[in-house]
Amino acid sequence: NAGVTQTPKFQVLKTGQSMTLQCAQDMNHNSMYWYRQDPGMGLRLIYYSASEGTTDKGEVPNGYNVSRLNKREFSLRLESAAPSQTSVYFCASGSNQPQHFGDGTRLSIL
Amino acid sequence: EDQVTQSPEALRLQEGESSSLNCSYTVSGLRGLFWYRQDPGKGPEFLFTLYSAGEEKEKERLKATLTKKESFLHITAPKPEDSATYLCALSNDYKLSFGAGTTVTVRA
Numbered sequence: 001n002a003g004v005t006q007t008p009k010f011q012v013l014k015t016g017q018s019m020t021l022q023c024a025q026d027m028n029h030n031s032m033y034w035y036r037q038d039p040g041m042g043l044r045l046i047y048y049s050a051s052e053g054t055t056d057k058g059e060v061p062n063g064y065n066v067s068r069l070n071k072r073e074f075s076l077r078l079e080s081a082a083p084s085q086t087s088v089y090f091c092a093s094g095s096n097q098p099q100h101f102g103d104g105t106r107l108s109i110l
Numbered sequence: 111e112d113q114v115t116q117s118p119e120a121l122r123l124q125e126g127e128s129s130s131l132n133c134s135y136t137v138s139g140l141r142g143l144f145w146y147r148q149d150p151g152k153g154p155e156f157l158f159t160l161y162s163a164g165e166e167k168e169k170e171r172l173k174a175t176l177t178k179k180e181s182f183l184h185i186t187a188p189k190p191e192d193s194a195t196y197l198c199a200l201s202n203d204y205k206l207s208f209g210a211g212t213t214v215t216v217r218a
Contacts, residue, residue: 043208090153101153
């Protein structure tokens with residue numbers, strides 16, 4: 001049972017480049033989430049999807065877009081990366097709360 | 111606005127030295143108080159959910175308690191493998207608001 005799987009684990013981008021972070025869960029959860037974690041600031045919610053077909057903004061959505069592709073997959077896209085988006089990104093899933101987290105994508109933007 | 115504050119930021123303990131971590135919060139209506147453990151380079155691992163004042167939950171050397179304004183995570187006779195960052199979070203509908211965490215280091 002893989003739980004929540006995130007790809008890639010590491011990525012370095014140049015300012016202005018775009019990329020998509022992938023997340024998949026195999027626990028049949030309705031809700032999926034994207035968080036970013038920065039030193040001293042805790043986890044901050046970027047976007048969430050309460051169920052397949054719905055997405056909503058979280059605390060820090062600017063500069064990001066998401067797609068809930070199906071019940072299993074929830075992707076996060078950076079259209080034009082900025083140095084302020086250097087962070088560790090976590091995907092999570094749960095029945096109605098984020099109880100299971102992936103191991104993160106470490107993203108550096110130069 | 112919901113707020114979560116954890117203290118201390120860091121805690122260094124000797125093996126066997128019991129201690130407590132604090133999570134103070136303000137919320138209009140508590141729907142749940144969550145505790146997670148996070149190891150370096152890993153995602154948070156769910157530990158407990160508490161829903162009402164007076165509730166307590168235990169897992170091995172950890173016990174979480176809840177009052178109307180605070181939650182405590184008590185670590186009894188810690189071992190080096192208890193070293194981690196402990197996060198608390200407030201529930202609001204489908205979302206959680208996280209504190210910055212307490213990093214616990216247990217020395218043998």
